[in-house]
Amino acid sequence: MATEPTVTPSSDVAELEQEPSAAAELFGDRIELARQFTRALAEHGEERGLIGPLEVPRLWTRHILNSAIAAPLFPAGGTVGDVGSGAGLPGLVLAIARPDIRWVLIEPMERRVAWLEEQVEALGLDNVIVERARAEDAGRYEGVLDAVTARAVSALRTLLPWTAPLVRDGGELILLKGSGAPAEIEAAAKAIRKYKLSDVRVEVLGEGVLGEETRVVRATVRG
Numbered sequence: 079m080a081t082e083p084t085v086t087p088s089s090d091v092a093e094l095e096q097e098p099s100a101a102a103e104l105f106g107d108r109i110e111l112a113r114q115f116t117r118a119l120a121e122h123g124e125e126r127g128l129i130g131p132l133e134v135p136r137l138w139t140r141h142i143l144n145s146a147i148a149a150p151l152f153p154a155g156g157t158v159g160d161v162g163s164g165a166g167l168p169g170l171v172l173a174i175a176r177p178d179i180r181w182v183l184i185e186p187m188e189r190r191v192a193w194l195e196e197q198v199e200a201l202g203l204d205n206v207i208v209e210r211a212r213a214e215d216a217g218r219y220e221g222v223l224d225a226v227t228a229r230a231v232s233a234l235r236t237l238l239p240w241t242a243p244l245v246r247d248g249g250e251l252i253l254l255k256g257s258g259a260p261a262e263i264e265a266a267a268k269a270i271r272k273y274k275l276s277d278v279r280v281e282v283l284g285e286g287v288l289g290e291e292t293r294v295v296r297a298t299v300r301g
Contacts, residue, residue, distance in 0.1 A: 093135045094120040100287050101138060104146045104175065111174045111201050116142050118197065119165060126193060128165035139289050141167050144254070145229065147284045147292045149175035151252050156224030157182065161213045161241050162231035164190050168254060170197055172227070173206045180205050182219060186212045213240035221246055221301065229254035234295060235266035242273035247301030251275070252294055259293045274300040 097113070105112045120137055123129035133141065145168030152158050152172065156179055160169030163183035173181040183206060185191050191210045198206045209216060226241045226249075234253070241251055255262060259280045263270070270278055275297040283292040 095135050095138050098138055098143060098289070100143055101146075103287075104143060104149070108174050108177070111203075112142065112146070112171070115166070115170060115174065115197060115201060118200070122193075123165060126189065128190065128193060142171055143284075143288055144168075144290060144292050145171040146175050147288060148172070148227070148252065148254060148294055151281075151294065151296070152176060152179055152227075153224050153250075154178050156180070157222070159184055159216075159219060159223045159226040159241075159244050161226060161228040161237075161244075163194060163208075164230075166194055166197055168227060168229045170194065170201075170203070170206070173203050174201065177203075177205050181207070182223070183208045184211055184213055184216050184219075186210065213244065216244065219244050223249060225250045225252055227252045227254065233265070234259075234262035235269050238266055238269040238273055238275070242269075242275065242299055245299040247299065249299050251297045251299065253296075255280070255293045255295050257293065259295050263295065270297070276300055 102109050116137060120134050124131055149172055158179055159182045161184050163169040163185045169181055169183040183194050185194060191208055194208045198208060220243050223244045223246060226244050228237060228241060231237055245251060263278055278297040281294045281296055283294060285291055
């Protein structure tokens with residue numbers, strides 16, 4: 079009797095951390111899409127320069143769920159931009175979790191745009207547009223988006239001039255940040271005044287749900 083060939087998984091796949099129980103709660107009936115995207119990022123992310131060599135063993139915890147926990151914050155039926163989408167964190171993760179929202183992934187680097195477009199097709203996401211542009215050159219979205227997000231792009235004082243102009247009057251910035259978020263708000267005081275942001279605050283998400291909490295800087299944009 080012929081034996082089945084042995085398939086040895088790549089080292090990256092073998093190192094992928096076990097899916098946390100919170101994943102199914104956060105993604106619901108979209109969990110299989112989240113798993114597919116996470117596997118793809120684990121298999122190809124490092125070789126394509128999307129994630130660092132130490133990220134695969136904490137991919138679920140540090141990146142996927144860190145992004146997904148913010149999904150309920152975004153307006154139902156709206157159009158949301160993700161500035162500097164890169165590997166799709168948080169944009170593709172949020173597009174999986176919130177199919178009721180139209181997502182515009184704004185990314186200037188060609189190789190990252192190629193990755194995003196491949197994943198949109200592979201995952202069958204019909205609620206995503208990939209826009210190759212720098213945020214400051216994405217003029218056709220200026221003042222029209224219901225919200226804009228970004229993750230691990232730049233300090234807040236640099237990020238606000240890229241993101242705030244894209245948001246409509248009364249729309250919101252929902253920016254994923256680290257533990258230094260309060261200090262970033264203080265350092266960005268001038269930009270906050272310039273772009274007429276109100277109700278600027280830090281919200282901590284995932285307490286008791288995630289191993290690593292997510293901090294989000296939220297602000298309303300007034301034209």
